[in-house]
Every structure is written in structure tokens, then in C-alpha cells.
Amino acid sequence: MKHLIDPMDLSVEELDEILTLAQDIIKDRDAYAEKCKRKKIATLFYEPSTRTRLSFESAMLELGGSVVGFSEASSSSVSKGESIEDTVRVVGCFADIIAMRHPNEGAPLLASMYSPVPIINAGDGGHNHPTQTLTDLLTIQREKGRLSDMTVGLCGDLKFGRTVHSLVKAMSRYKGIKFVFISPKELKIPDYIISEVVEPAGIPYEEVTSLEDAMPNLDMLYMTRVQRERFFNEADYVRLKDTYILDEKKLVPAKKDMVILHPLPRVNEISVNVDKDPRAAYFRQVMNGKFVRMALILKLLQIQ
Numbered sequence: 001m002k003h004l005i006d007p008m009d010l011s012v013e014e015l016d017e018i019l020t021l022a023q024d025i026i027k028d029r030d031a032y033a034e035k036c037k038r039k040k041i042a043t044l045f046y047e048p049s050t051r052t053r054l055s056f057e058s059a060m061l062e063l064g065g066s067v068v069g070f071s072e073a074s075s076s077s078v079s080k081g082e083s084i085e086d087t088v089r090v091v092g093c094f095a096d097i098i099a100m101r102h103p104n105e106g107a108p109l110l111a112s113m114y115s116p117v118p119i120i121n122a123g124d125g126g127h128n129h130p131t132q133t134l135t136d137l138l139t140i141q142r143e144k145g146r147l148s149d150m151t152v153g154l155c156g157d158l159k160f161g162r163t164v165h166s167l168v169k170a171m172s173r174y175k176g177i178k179f180v181f182i183s184p185k186e187l188k189i190p191d192y193i194i195s196e197v198v199e200p201a202g203i204p205y206e207e208v209t210s211l212e213d214a215m216p217n218l219d220m221l222y223m224t225r226v227q228r229e230r231f232f233n234e235a236d237y238v239r240l241k242d243t244y245i246l247d248e249k250k251l252v253p254a255k256k257d258m259v260i261l262h263p264l265p266r267v268n269e270i271s272v273n274v275d276k277d278p279r280a281a282y283f284r285q286v287m288n289g290k291f292v293r294m295a296l297i298l299k300l301l302q303i304q
């Protein structure tokens with residue numbers, strides 16, 4: 001049985017199969033409308049979510065299946081002290097597949113050791129968010145027509161931003177990638193991502209603080225929110241939260257075909273005036289998230 005805990009759980013071939021299936025679903029949604037008839041997904045969300053939970057639920061409903069779950073730990077027996085191990089053993093009696101979000105890094109991995117059904121990591125603390133990565137890759141492929149040969153700027157909270165960590169892992173396996181990590185020094189990309197992922201793959205990278213200086217060279221700009229919920233101290237959050245605000249003026253020197261992604265939710269880091277720029281792909285990215293999760297569910301349930 002296969003789980004998806006870390007983006008590296010999928011080989012490049014498996015990733016490409018999921019992206020190809022997602023593109024096929026986009027072309028002919030009716031052909032997939034009953035593929036998961038009588039199947040259930042359980043969404044176990046111990047942390048808030050709009051996109052990830054609702055896109056998993058929409059994905060299963062669009063495949064003809066149904067949904068059970070909870071959107072906060074306080075409404076489940078977790079509040080009585082039930083462990084993750086017992087929770088997934090129980091939920092595995094009711095559902096065919098489980099998507100779990102948890103504030104603790106490693107919680108979905110622990111769940112996968114006890115679950116009788118596939119576990120999908122829907123975000124664990126500041127660690128990984130592999131289905132956001134599938135969403136991002138499908139969006140890049142659809143917007144740019146390729147996943148290789150590009151300079152990728154990642155901007156904002158690179159320390160706590162789990163979507164960044166997962167995307168860097170996944171993109172490190174494609175050829176011709178260069179990373180520009182744009183952050184204040186307090187929120188720089190973790191050393192382990194550089195030493196265990198980027199450097200072993202031989203990928204050129206820069207760590208810079210100026211978004212303006214980086215802008216002209218980028219083929220893709222991945223903006224991120226400063227992750228207030230992961231800070232130990234509110235004063236640090238307030239000091240750093242508006243370090244980068246992408247607006248129309250900052251986009252003037254950008255390439256005409258640069259694509260702008262953001263995993264959302266947005267706070268202040270992209271001005272709403274940028275939304276009308278054709279390069280702003282972040283709402284198209286949300287829609288891609290549903291299709292790629294449909295493809296992932298089919299793959300993990302081994303449904304043709």
C-alpha cells in the first residue's frame with residue numbers, strides 16, 4: 001500500500017503519471033465522474049484549511065465518492081486524548097483513504113505506520129505539503145509548458161513555509177533548474193534543504209534579500225505568506241510580515257512570460273492590483289489543486 005507523506009515518496013515517473021492523469025481529467029471530467037463510486041475519503045484536519053480540505057472533498061465528490069471527517073481536533077475524540085495511531089485505525093474502518101493535516105511534523109508519517117488505508121499528508125507543521133507541490137507542478141506545467149530549464153524565485157517565509165520545502169525537493173529532480181531564495185535572514189531556507197536536497201542535486205542557487213534585484217532573471221516567482229502560526233513571538237512576526245509586498249511597480253522589470261504562483265492564503269504579500277496581471281496564476285493554481293488531487297486519489301486507490 002502506498003502513502004504520500006513526502007514529495008520524494010513519488011518517483012519522477014510517478015509524478016509525471018499523476019500530472020498526465022490530471023490533464024486528462026481536465027479534458028474529460030465526465031469520464032471520471034463515477035470512478036470512485038462507493039469509495040470514501042476521510043479528511044482529518046487538526047489545523048485550519050480552506051483550499052486543501054475542500055479540494056480533497058471536491059475531488060472525491062467529483063469522482064463519484066463521498067466524504068467523512070473533521071475540520072478541527074476539538075470536534076473529534078482527539079479532544080478526549082485519543083492517539084493518532086488509534087484514530088487512523090478507527091477511521092480506516094470507515095474510509096478507503098485518509099487526508100491528514102496536523103501541526104506536528106511527522107504526524108502523517110506516524111499515522112501511515114498504523115493505517116489500514118493510504119494516508120496523504122495534507123501538511124505537517126513547517127515540514128512538507130506534498131499535494132500543494134503536485135498542485136504547483138501541474139500549474140507550472142500548464143502555464144509554462146515545461147518543468148525544466150527555468151530560474152525559480154521563492155520569496156517570503158522560506159523557513160516555516162512547508163510548501164517551499166516540498167516544491168524545492170520536487171523541482172530539484174528536473175534538469176536546468178536554478179533557485180533564487182529571497183527572504184530576510186531570519187526566515188531563510190533551512191540548512192538541511194540546501195545540504196540534503198539542493199547541493200547533492202548539483203543545482204545552482206543564490207540566497208538574496210532583494211526581490212527587486214532578483215526579479216528580471218526569474219521565469220517563475222513563488223510568493224509565500226509569513227507563517228504567523230509558527231512564530232514563537234508576535235513582535236518578530238509583526239517586524240517581518242510585510243518584508244515583501246509584490247505590486248505592479250515591482251513587476252515592471254519582470255519577464256513578460258514570468259508566472260506568479262502563491263499557495264494561498266494571501267495576507268499582504270501580493271497587492272490585489274496584481275491579480276489582473278495575466279502572469280498571476282494563483283487562482284488558476286487553486287483549480288489545478290482539485291484536479292491533481294483527483295488524479296492522486298485514483299492512483300493511490302489503484303483505480304484505472
Ligand code: CP
Nearest residue numbers: 049050051052263264
Ligand atoms: N495552500 C493551502 O494549503 O491552503 P489551506 O491552508 O487553505 O489548505
